[in-house]
Amino acid sequence: MWDLAQDMRIRKAYGGLDRSLFMKEHRELAGVDAPAPIGWGQTISQPSLVLRMTLMLLPEPDSRVLEIGTGSGFQTALLSLVCGQVYTVERLEPLYSRARTRLMKMGYGNISFRLGDGSRGWPQEAPFDRILVTAAARDIPAALSEQLGPGGILLIPVGSPGLQQLIRLIRSPSGELLREELDLVRFVPLVEEED
Numbered sequence: 015m016w017d018l019a020q021d022m023r024i025r026k027a028y029g030g031l032d033r034s035l036f037m038k039e040h041r042e043l044a045g046v047d048a049p050a051p052i053g054w055g056q057t058i059s060q061p062s063l064v065l066r067m068t069l070m071l072l073p074e075p076d077s078r079v080l081e082i083g084t085g086s087g088f089q090t091a092l093l094s095l096v097c098g099q100v101y102t103v104e105r106l107e108p109l110y111s112r113a114r115t116r117l118m119k120m121g122y123g124n125i126s127f128r129l130g131d132g133s134r135g136w137p138q139e140a141p142f143d144r145i146l147v148t149a150a151a152r153d154i155p156a157a158l159s160e161q162l163g164p165g166g167i168l169l170i171p172v173g174s175p176g177l178q179q180l181i182r183l184i185r186s187p188s189g190e191l192l193r194e195e196l197d198l199v200r201f202v203p204l205v206e207e208e209d
Contacts, residue, residue: 021069027095028065033058036088036116049200054106056202058086059148063199065092070182070196071144071169073097080139080161082132082204083148087113093146094122101125101139103132105205133204135161142166149204150178159183159191171201 034044037058043050049057059067068089073079076098084090084104090113093100102125104110110129117125128136132147133155141163147170154170162168166185171178180196 020072020074023075024068024073024092024096025065028061028068028092030095031088031091033061033088035120036086036091038112052086052109054108056085056106056109058088059201064089066197067146067148067169067180068092068096070180071146072167073144077143078139079144079146080136080142080158081146081148082135082158084113084127085109085148087117089146089148090117090125091120091122094125097124097144099124099126101128101136101142103128103130103136105129105131131205133157137161145169147171147204148201150175150199150201151204154181154183155204162191164189171199175203176200 034041037044040050047062048060052058073096078099079093079097081090081102084102090102114127135157140161142161143163143166145158145162145168150171162185164185164187168183170181172181173179178199180199182194182196184192186192
């Protein structure tokens with residue numbers, strides 16, 4: 015059950031993060047509540063959205079979380095501070111290498127990294143208590159919903175490029191997926207590899 019203490023724990027962890035440490039370029043934008051470019055057509059999300067999505071994910075201190083889209087590692091770092099174990103997947107090698115090096119140097123020890131197609135999840139480590147997707151999908155990838163454990167929550171932006179609906183799926187104890195439509199958001203597209 016979600017409570018005020020969990021909410022405050024996440025807000026405290028978020029407040030202790032220095033966004034500029036996750037930005038190699040455009041550090042002058044670190045204090046601005048807006049997305050900023052991180053290279054290769056990708057962005058670091060606006061800080062308020064990172065916090066809001068983490069709160070919507072309802073993570074528990076022992077949650078095993080799958081993050082799709084490591085990017086700069088800013089969201090990954092916040093998840094690491096409030097969850098038991100984070101598994102993060104990035105498809106772009108330069109971003110993967112940069113974020114992995116950065117987070118390891120900063121001492122985040124409960125993160126596992128993978129280079130690959132995030133739409134396929136990480137089946138070897140499934141099931142997950144929480145799944146957070148930080149790129150826009152046209153539809154919810156079946157592989158991700160299948161890797162969600164009982165009582166698990168999947169948060170994903172769904173829609174066309176430009177504007178998406180943030181969707182929260184909750185797996186009921188009986189295995190049914192309950193769908194909630196939340197905020198309207200803008201994310202870069204989730205790129206899926208061809209089979």
